[in-house]
């Protein structure tokens with residue numbers, strides 16, 4: 245899928261976070277949004293995924309030449325961010341079953357999913373008892389393995405150790421050219437493979 249943003253800007257109260265962003269993310273390409281803490285990366289990611297509306301400008305989504313309406317978008321999007329909640333009362337098996345009532349996963353079995361994410365030890369606990377790194381691996385696993393053409397990643401290696409960060413790079417690299425991917429990050433290793441880099445500082449007035 246292709247994403248086109250035309251002259252978008254976002255203001256909270258009186259403060260413009262960014263202005264005049266026009267960017268096109270081609271089908272199955274990868275864009276990185278970079279910038280310092282508080283510069284507006286997450287906000288731009290939210291706007292480009294239609295999670296948040298822009299104050300000005302428009303964001304459009306296309307599958308081939310067909311424009312996709314907002315009401316049809318949720319099933320085409322996977323989104324991972326540090327502020328995203330997962331349902332802590334569920335076990336991993338329950339979580340996978342619940343997730344698949346919305347989106348299909350290429351690995352359905354919970355033991356195989358846990359092995360994929362590198363969390364085989366402790367997989368039968370409730371998610372609330374997972375460590376922060378285990379939770380992040382579950383969030384990433386759900387997004388990377390879902391049958392969605394759009395993948396949005398906000399600080400994808402948050403809470404991951406070195407091995408986890410390598411796992412993320414390895415797995416996301418396998419999806420290059422297969423999904424449209426946007427990554428908000430200020431860690432070069434998280435987005436080194438992106439074809440296009442948007443520096444948010446170029447759009448702050």
Ligand SMILES: Nc1ncnc2c1ncn2[C@@H]1O[C@H](COP(=O)(O)OP(=O)(O)OP(=O)(O)O)[C@@H](O)[C@H]1O
Nearest residue numbers: 256257261279280281282283284285286287288430
């Ligand atoms: N709902 C909101 N209401 C008011 N201000 C907000 C809101 N959401 C974000 N902001 C402000 O927008 C600015 C950009 O925040 P954002 O989270 O997009 O930055 P970021 O570049 O992702 O930062 P970090 O690298 O620290 O995660 C910050 O000044 C933040 O306080």
